[in-house]
Each structure stands twice: as structure tokens, then as C-alpha cells.
Amino acid sequence: MSERKIILSAKDIEVQFRVRDNYLNAIRGVSLDLYDGETFAIVGESGSGKSVFTKTFTGMLESNGKITNGSVMYDGKDLTKLVSDKDWEGIRGAKIATIFQDPMTSLNPIRTIGSQITEVIIKHQKVSADEAKKQAVDIMDRVGIIDAEKRFNEYPFQYSGGMRQRIVIAIALSCHPEILICDEPTTALDVTIQAQIIDLIKDLQKELKFTTIYITHDLGVVANVADRVGVMYGGQIIEIGTVEEIFYDPAHPYTWALLSSLPQLGVKGQELSYITGTPPSLYNIIKGDAFAPRNKYALKIDFEEEPPFFKITDTHYAKTWLLDPRAPKVEKPEAIRNLHEKIASMTSKGGAYYVEQK
Amino acid sequence: MSNKNKEVLLSVKGVDISFDVGKKKPFRAVKNANFDIYRGETFALVGESGSGKTTIGRAILRINELSKGEIIFKGKKISGKISKEDDREVIRSIQMIFQDPAASLNERANIEYCVSEGINNFHLYTDEADRIAKVDKALMDVGLLPEHKSRYPHEFSGGQRQRVGIARAMIMEPELIVADEPISALDVSIRAQVLNLMNKLKDEKGLTYLFIAHDLSVVRFISDRIAVIHLGRIVEIAETEELFKHPLHPYTISLLSAVPMPDPQIEKPKKHVVYDESKRDHSGPKPILQEIRPGHLVFGNDREMAEYEAKLQEMEKAEAEALKG
Numbered sequence: 292m293s294e295r296k297i298i299l300s301a302k303d304i305e306v307q308f309r310v311r312d313n314y315l316n317a318i319r320g321v322s323l324d325l326y327d328g329e330t331f332a333i334v335g336e337s338g339s340g341k342s343v344f345t346k347t348f349t350g351m352l353e354s355n356g357k358i359t360n361g362s363v364m365y366d367g368k369d370l371t372k373l374v375s376d377k378d379w380e381g382i383r384g385a386k387i388a389t390i391f392q393d394p395m396t397s398l399n400p401i402r403t404i405g406s407q408i409t410e411v412i413i414k415h416q417k418v419s420a421d422e423a424k425k426q427a428v429d430i431m432d433r434v435g436i437i438d439a440e441k442r443f444n445e446y447p448f449q450y451s452g453g454m455r456q457r458i459v460i461a462i463a464l465s466c467h468p469e470i471l472i473c474d475e476p477t478t479a480l481d482v483t484i485q486a487q488i489i490d491l492i493k494d495l496q497k498e499l500k501f502t503t504i505y506i507t508h509d510l511g512v513v514a515n516v517a518d519r520v521g522v523m524y525g526g527q528i529i530e531i532g533t534v535e536e537i538f539y540d541p542a543h544p545y546t547w548a549l550l551s552s553l554p555q556l557g558v559k560g561q562e563l564s565y566i567t568g569t570p571p572s573l574y575n576i577i578k579g580d581a582f583a584p585r586n587k588y589a590l591k592i593d594f595e596e597e598p599p600f601f602k603i604t605d606t607h608y609a610k611t612w613l614l615d616p617r618a619p620k621v622e623k624p625e626a627i628r629n630l631h632e633k634i635a636s637m638t639s640k641g642g643a644y645y646v647e648q649k
Numbered sequence: 650m651s652n653k654n655k656e657v658l659l660s661v662k663g664v665d666i667s668f669d670v671g672k673k674k675p676f677r678a679v680k681n682a683n684f685d686i687y688r689g690e691t692f693a694l695v696g697e698s699g700s701g702k703t704t705i706g707r708a709i710l711r712i713n714e715l716s717k718g719e720i721i722f723k724g725k726k727i728s729g730k731i732s733k734e735d736d737r738e739v740i741r742s743i744q745m746i747f748q749d750p751a752a753s754l755n756e757r758a759n760i761e762y763c764v765s766e767g768i769n770n771f772h773l774y775t776d777e778a779d780r781i782a783k784v785d786k787a788l789m790d791v792g793l794l795p796e797h798k799s800r801y802p803h804e805f806s807g808g809q810r811q812r813v814g815i816a817r818a819m820i821m822e823p824e825l826i827v828a829d830e831p832i833s834a835l836d837v838s839i840r841a842q843v844l845n846l847m848n849k850l851k852d853e854k855g856l857t858y859l860f861i862a863h864d865l866s867v868v869r870f871i872s873d874r875i876a877v878i879h880l881g882r883i884v885e886i887a888e889t890e891e892l893f894k895h896p897l898h899p900y901t902i903s904l905l906s907a908v909p910m911p912d913p914q915i916e917k918p919k920k921h922v923v924y925d926e927s928k929r930d931h932s933g934p935k936p937i938l939q940e941i942r943p944g945h946l947v948f949g950n951d952r953e954m955a956e957y958e959a960k961l962q963e964m965e966k967a968e969a970e971a972l973k974g
Contacts, residue, residue: 336836336837336838337836452698481697481698481863482697482863482864482865482904482907482908483697483903483904483907483921483923483924484697485907485909486906486907486909486921487921487923490921508836508837509837509909510837510909510911511866511908511909511910511911511916512909513911514909514910514911514912514913514915514916514917515909515913515916515917515919517913534913535913535914538911538912538913548838549837549838550911552837552838552840552841553837553866553911554840554841554844554864554866554867554869554870555866555908555910555911556911557841557844557869557870559869559870559871559889562845562848563841563844563845563870564841565838565839565841565842565845566838566839566841566842569806569808630911630912631912631914631915634910634911634912634915635912635915637910638910638915640967641894641967641968641971643869643890643893643894644893644905644908644910646902646905646906646922647902
């Protein structure tokens with residue numbers, strides 16, 4: 292894994308927002324090496340900073356936000372140094388593209404689907420209108436729009452939610468980006484449509500070989516798409532590892548809590564495990580581990596000193612004092628022990644989630 | 650388990666709900682819906698957006714008009730034209746919990762007002778002290794504190810706001826609560842709290858829920874019986890365990906396969922089953938919702954029912970053999 296090429300490298304990123312007279316520390320020192328061709332998932336609840344962090348890769352922070360520390364190295368350039376739209380030309384949208392949650396707000400309601408795709412192709416590839424149309428129909432076909440030639444001249448309202456998201460994907464991919472950031476791409480969609488869009492992104496990635504960053508709060512989706520996972524809390528990545536490590540051998544109590552509160556693991560008639568309290572306010576300086584006040588395994592030191600990243604394997608790190616050799620030995624909660632065996636029995640014949648595969 | 654000796658609290662009978670009635674092509678949002686909700690159970694209505702699940706919920710609260718059929722609550726018809734007293738009784742005893750707690754609370758009113766609005770309108774208190782006591786009790790029931798009364802909705806987190814939304818419903822001492830996607834807008838870490846709270850209140854107060862959702866994993870955890878609805882049509886009804894053990898309608902199966910499981914080794918190779926209504930074999934007589942086992946109903950015609958029956962027998966046989974070891 293360490294032999295693989297790093298395509299983007301973020302170091303010690305800190306982002307601050309000015310809100311009235313206060314400063315909100317949205318990202319508090321996040322580093323990430325993104326490998327070429329992988330799917331990296333970022334999980335966390337709202338306000339954990341998952342979207343803000345990836346917005347620094349495309350210079351799309353809101354105007355009151357500022358990167359106050361760190362660097363994002365991509366293609367020999369430090370992206371945090373880019374300022375004007377002109378600086379970003381050739382990178383944002385062309386090399387690093389983003390798909391957002393709500394397809395209706397990403398599309399212009401009063402322009403045809405076709406013109407919205409060709410606009411991007413003409414702008415970035417400088418081809419003729421005819422050539423752009425050919426490419427647009429081709430990519431519409433690829434993302435599963437039936438009768439693409441005919442639907443080229445239709446408007447967004449004539450498309451269903453799932454079809455609109457396919458168009459947004461088509462626009463994002465029309466310039467052959469190297470990195471595709473998917474920011475909760477299926478949260479606004481129905482479960483059955485969600486499954487189709489996930490399959491589509493996976494298929495396209497295999498074919499076009501781009502790198503994907505997948506932002507979501509749904510751990511089931513993470514299990515499906517990710518090669519590696521970063522769990523974010525309070526503006527920091529608090530655990531990072533391969534998808535197997537995060538699901539089968541999680542180390543941070545917050546990851547434990549997230550996993551065990553999944554209704555898929557709930558037993559009827561029993562209480563579903565849940566996280567007490569609320570996420571920390573990022574207006575205040577956070578002392579110690581940000582999760583400590585909600586953490587039932589918190590140690591005294593958690594309230595006093597911020598834990599460093601402890602190495603578990605070459606690919607797996609977690610920011611929790613529980614991994615310190617001096618810490619008492621704590622086992623992960625019962626609900627997520629033997630997770631694979633539990634889910635395997637649920638999804639095999641006779642289990643609640645068994646589905647006959649034809 | 651037989652449903653015969655349970656009391657039917659609410660009965661939806663042959664209900665059609667159309668929009669744009671009078672125009673050339675009215676849109677039939679709900680087609681011939683039939684189901685009973687028993688007292689004390691959590692009955693779930695599951696389907697994708699546009700399936701008509703919320704429309705049915707709203708019709709029960711007398712917000713949407715029916716174009717056919719009737720709704721019976723505690724033996725009394727509550728759909729169409731009813732007397733003013735009955736109308737008040739329905740509004741009091743059937744309450745709703747909404748999806749987005751931020752949108753459903755008046756942001757300029759403090760919590761005391763938000764929670765007591767219902768009893769104010771209906772004068773369900775003897776004096777001011779009684780009103781305050783009722784608000785305090787409703788807040789404590791949902792895990793908030795009486796001192797929260799003077800605060801405003803924006804001062805609360807999403808989970809707390811949803812608790813206020815629940816308190817607002819609870820203060821009316823309802824018998825039936827229609828919960829329309831009550832946890833979809835909440836963060837993962839808070840969803841579990843609200844589900845637990847709903848279960849606790851149900852046990853304590855003997856409530857009945859109509860739980861409207863799109864996510865089968867949530868529904869499996871909370872409900873006793875499930876109705877699956879697709880394009881305005883109920884395609885399958887069964888007790889929760891039965892539905893998950895013996896899903897018969899292809900749409901139910903496609904919903905099941907779409908539930909993402911938190912396990913990479915299992916989730917990654919999974920193939921999703923896609924159900925396309927237009928590709929269904931429409932030959933044979935018109936399908937209806939009919940009972941295939943006691944309490945388990947599937948939508949189909951004779952030919953489809955025979956297929957479901959064969960499949961069901963096969964599953965039952967395999968289970969019997971597995972039991973024998």
C-alpha cells in the first residue's frame with residue numbers, strides 16, 4: 292500500500308470561519324495522503340468538518356472561511372496558495388470535480404440538460420459545439436440515461452431525482468477529472484435509487500480510473516464503496532484505516548459508538564445503543580479529546596490533553612488515549628464484536644436481510 | 650399469532666386519494682389502500698418518495714381528502730364530512746410527528762408556547778398552574794427539563810428539537826401518533842435516541858404508532874407490522890419478522906437488497922435487485938392484495954399468487970429441514 296502513488300497530500304490543514312465577531316475552528320489540523328485510484332470515505336456527523344475539509348481541495352470555502360494553516364499538495368502545486376478563479380482554472384472542475392447532495396440545486400432549472408453538459412466540455416476542452424454534443428450524448432449514455440439523444444434537449448424538471456443525479460455525475464466526469472469528490476451524493480435520494488447511483492459511480496471508477504473521495508454519514512454506504520476510511524469528529528480525523536480495519540477492528544470509542552448505533556444491528560425490544568450529549572462547539576478552544584464529554588470510556592487525561600495518533604498497523608491509526616500502553620484495557624462494545632459473523636448470519640439464507648441473488 | 654382478538658384502532662378501507670380532481674387526468678396518489686392498525690402496535694408504511702405513504706398519513710389526520718373509501722377510527726368514520734365534535738376529537742387523539750423538527754416549530758415562540766399550543770387551542774387544562782404542570786410533564790416525558798420552557802427552538806440541537814416535536818404531540822394525550830419520517834433529518838448519532846424514546850413512550854402510555862419511513866432497517870427495529878407501498882399501491886403487508894423472513898413481492902425484495910449492511914466483505918460484492926413496475930408481466934386477471942398466510946398479504950393475481958405460494962412453500966420446507974438439523 293505504501294508503494295502506491297500519492298495523488299494529493301493535505302498537511303495540518305486548519306480552517307477558520309468568521310461568524311459575526313466569533314471565530315469557528317471548523318478544521319483543527321487534518322492531514323491526509325490520497326492514493327491514486329483509491330476510494331477514500333470520510334464519515335462523521337454534521338458539523339464534523341467533512342465537507343469543509345474537502346472544499347479546501349477545490350477552493351470552494353465560503354467567503355468567511357479561511358485556511359489558516361497547512362498545505363494541500365497536488366500536481367506539484369500548493370492548492371492553499373491559489374486565490375483567484377483564474378488560479379483555479381484547469382484544476383477545479385477539470386482535474387478535481389465535485390458532486391453535491393441535491394441534484395436539483397446543482398442544475399440550472401431553466402436550461403436544457405444538454406446545454407449544461409456541453410457548456411462544461413466546451414469550456415474545458417475547447418472543442419466545437421458538434422463535438423461537444425457528441426461527447427455529451429456519449430457520457431449521458433454511460434451514466435445510464437436511456438434515449439440520451441432525445442433527452443439531451445429536455446429540462447431538469449423532466450428528469451427524476453435519480454436521473455438528475457446521473458446528469459450531475461455526467462457533468463462532473465465530462466472533463467475526465469483525476470479526483471472526484473462525492474459529497475453525500477445519495478443522501479437526498481431513495482434507498483433503491485441510492486443503490487443504483489453507488490453502483491454507477493463504482494462502475495465508472497473502474498472504467499475511467501479516477502480517485503474518489505466519498506463523504507457520507509451512512510456507514511452502510513461506506514462499507515460498500517470505500518477502500519480506506521477516515522472518521523471525522525470535531526474538525527479532526529480521529530481514526531483512519533482500511534475499510535476492513537475500521538469495521539472489524541475499530542479502535543476509537545467514537546467509531547465504536549457510530550457503528551453500534553446502526554439500526555441494522557438493533558435487536559427489537561432492546562434499547563438501541565446511542566451517543567449521549569451533543570457534538571462540541573467549535574467556537575471554543577477544545578481542551579483534550581473533543582469526544583471526551585460524550586465518551587463513556589473517557590480517561591482523566593482525555594479531558595486534559597489531546598491524544599496523538601497511535602499506530603495500530605501500517606495503515607491504521609487512531610487518536611485515542613485508550614491505545615496508550617498505560618491505559619486500562621477496554622474492549623469494544625458487545626454490539627459490534629464479531630461484526631462479520633453477525634452480519635453474515637443476517638444476510639445468509641434464513642436471515643432477516645437474506646436476498647436471493649439471481 | 651392471530652390478529653383476531655386485538656382491537657382495531659384505525660381502519661383504512663378501500664381508500665383512493667387523487668390530486669387534480671376534475672381535471673382531465675387526475676393523479677391517483679393512493680390506489681385502493683386497505684389496512685387495519687391495532688391498538689398498541691407500531692405499524693410501518695414503507696416506500697420510496699412519491700409512493701403515497703405520507704399522503705395516507707395526512708389523510709388519516711384529515712388534511713388530505715379521500716376520493717374513494719373511508720377511514721374508521723375507534724369504530725367511527727372520520728373521513729369526509731363529520732360533525733364538529735368528532736373533528737375536534739380526531740384532532741386531539743391523532744397527533745403527528747414531522748420529519749424536520751426545525752421547520753415544524755415556530756422559531757419565534759418559546760418552547761412553552763410550542764408545546765402548549767395544542768392544549769391552549771382545545772382548553773384542555775383547568776387553570777394556569779395545571780397548564781404549566783402539563784407542559785412540564787410533557788417535557789420530562791421526552792427527556793427535557795422544565796427549565797427548558799423559556800428557551801427558543803434555535804437554542805436546541807436537532808435531537809432535542811425533535812424531542813420538543815414529540816412533546817408537542819404527547820401533551821394532547823393522543824391514542825394514535827402518525828410519525829412521518831421522524832428520524833430521517835437527524836444525525837446518525839441522534840437517530841438511535843429518538844427511536845428509543847418513541848419505544849419508551851409507547852410502552853409507558855400504550856400508544857399506537859403509524860410509522861412512515863423509507864428505510865427498512867429502521868422499520869425492522871421499531872415496528873410490529875409493515876406495509877410496503879409502491880406507486881400508491883400497497884404491495885405487501887406482514888408482521889415484521891414474517892416480512893423479513895419471507896419477502897414475496899419483488900418490490901419488497903428490491904427494498905431489502907437496497908439496505909446497506911455495515912460490513913465491507915458482505916456489502917461490496919452484493920448485487921442490488923432492481924424492481925421495474927413497467928417490466929412486470931401484466932398478463933392474467935387484475936391483481937389484488939390478498940392473504941397468502943394468516944396476516945401476510947401480497948398484491949398479485951392468481952398466476953402471481955401461485956408463484957408466491959410455491960416460493961413460500963419452498964422456504965418453509967427449507968426452514969423445517971434446517972430445524973431438524
